[in-house]
Amino acid sequence: MIRASPAEPDPVSLAISASLLDAVIELSRTAGERILDIYARDIAVHHKDDDSPLTQADLAAHQTIVAGLARLTPGIPVLSEEGADTPYATRRTWPQYWLVDPLDGTKEFIKRNGEFTVNIALIENHAPLLGVVWAPAKGVGYAGARGLGALRIEGKVRAPIKARAAANPPVFVVSRSHKDAALDTLLAKLPEHDAVSTGSSLKFCLVAEGSADLYPRTGPTSEWDTAAGHCVVECAGGEVLRLPDLAPLRYNEKDSLLNPGFVVIGDRRAGWRERLLAAA
Incomplete structure (x- = not known):
């Protein structure tokens, strides 16, 4: 079970305390401050083995988040993009773990368009x-927790958010940096729609807050790219x-941490499942 602090009792299974959510929100802010310190300077870019970009900001946020989560929930392991070398034989035994992308949207960070995020998610089963x-x-920021709902945070203002009933025409979210032929084919089979583009996990958040209706993704993503936004959408x-x-x-559920293609749906009653199955 989750222990939000040494002084608090363990919540029941599948329940999350508001104090734990608040602590993770503050930790994401702190990691964001580390990122902005580097964002204000010249950005040194290196490349990983898969040729994806890596900056000092990725590493600084990673170190901040891992240390913060170790203090907050010392018994729960952390899987982060910048420390993702834990073998599946080990992590398959984890009933709970933190899944972290310290800087989602590194390409957007390098472009300096502001569309990058810190992603922190707690996974169970x-x-x-x-x-x-x-x-x-x-x-x-955007946050969600099972049993607590979802909210948007700006400054000191927190407002509940809810996915909307589908608009006419619907609004689809498309990736700013990762559009591909498979996505074009899928979009051509779906209803006429307006399209908006943004980077990182903000695509999930547009659906969650009711600014968009559907976010289909056919290009490659990793599990740390999606988990936090996934939770916000569901909540x-x-x-x-x-x-x-x-x-x-x-x-x-497998050795690889790559996701399959996926779709984010705002209005569960709008018939998107049937349209997507027909398009497939």
Whole structure:
């Protein structure tokens, strides 16, 4: 079970305390401050083995978050993009773990367009229970926790958010940096729609807050890219499903940490499942 602090009792299974959510929100803010310190300077970019970019900001946020989570929940392991070398034989035994992307949208960070986020999620039994997405350059965050709902945070103002009933025409979210032929094919088979683009996990948040209706993704993502936004969407009343079978997107079920294609749906009653199955 989750221990929010040494003085607090363990909540019942699948319940998250408001104090734990608050602590993770503050930790994401702190990591965001570390990122902005580097964002204000010349950015040194290196490349990992898969040629994806890595900056000092990724590493600084990683160190801040890992240390903060170790203090907050010392018994729960952490899987972070910048420390993702834990073998599956070990992590498959974890009933709970933190799944972290210290800087989601490194390409957007390098472009200096502000569309990058800190992602922190708590996973239990292959599903997200708590998620925080913080956009440091925008000063805006989104958070969700099972049993507590979802909210948008700007400054000291917190407002509940809810996925909306589908608009006419619907609004689809498309990736700013990762559009591909498979996505073009899928979009051509779906209803006429307006499109908006943004980077990082902010795509999930547009659906969660009721600014968009659907976010289909056919290009590659990793589990740390999606878990926090996934939780926010579900807590706002939406759902995140695999493509093409539309089963729930799950975590830590295989050796690879790559996701299949998926779709984020805001309005569960709008018939998107049927349209997507027909398009597939």
